[in-house]
Amino acid sequence: MPTAEDLRSVVTSNVIFGALAPEEVDRLLAAATLRSYERDQQVFQQGDLADGLYLVVTGRVGIRTLSEEGSEIFLNILESGAVFGEIAAIDGGARTAGALAMERSDMLFVDRRTFHGLMLASPALCVSLLTLMCERLRWTSSDRKSTRLNS
Numbered sequence: 001m002p003t004a005e006d007l008r009s010v011v012t013s014n015v016i017f018g019a020l021a022p023e024e025v026d027r028l029l030a031a032a033t034l035r036s037y038e039r040d041q042q043v044f045q046q047g048d049l050a051d052g053l054y055l056v057v058t059g060r061v062g063i064r065t066l067s068e069e070g071s072e073i074f075l076n077i078l079e080s081g082a083v084f085g086e087i088a089a090i091d092g093g094a095r096t097a098g099a100l101a102m103e104r105s106d107m108l109f110v111d112r113r114t115f116h117g118l119m120l121a122s123p124a125l126c127v128s129l130l131t132l133m134c135e136r137l138r139w140t141s142s143d144r145k146s147t148r149l150n151s
Contacts, residue, residue: 002034002057002106010057011108013081015132017055019124031114037101046098050088052111056080059105065097077102086129089115 002010011017011025020028034057037043043054046065054061056078063076063084075097078084088095089112110118119126 004029007032007034007057007108010055010081014055014083016083016086016125016128019128020118020122024118024122024125028110028114028118029108032108032110035107035109037105037107039101039103041101043099043101043107044085044095046095048095048098050085050092050095050112052109053083053085053089053115054099055108055110056082056084057106057108059107060102061105061107062100062102063097064100083132086133090119090129 007029008025011020011028017025017028032055035054037059043061058080061078061082061084062074063078064072064074067073084099085095087093089110092112119129
């Protein structure tokens with residue numbers, strides 16, 4: 001079980017939440033819930049309605065989707081310090097991919113309301129979030145181009 005100091009360290013080293021002021025980190029930690037998942041346990045499925053986002057504290061999480069033919073495609077494998085589920089947490093829409101614990105994992109869950117409050121209070125958090133989303137969009141665009149070229 002991660003300690004309070006472990007949780008603070010993971011939050012402050014995260015690409016998005018590292019932009020928060022110390023009092024905002026306190027607010028995040030007070031509102032977040034620690035959730036544990038066993039190996040091969042589903043965190044959420046593609047299409048589920050979003051209720052928040054996740055920050056990997058320990059373990060590894062596979063982000064996956066289904067191809068048009070119905071086969072499983074792993075988009076990414078995330079480790080300690082990575083955040084996921086941010087798209088649906090922002091817009092409240094359906095999950096764009098599923099998440100699966102690839103080993104026993106602990107994650108901080110931040111509900112949408114708390115996340116929105118942090119975004120409103122911290123322009124630096126918003127810039128960090130936009131930067132991350134741009135990086136992921138560029139990666140996705142690049143991956144799709146290479147897939148088409150290799151087809």
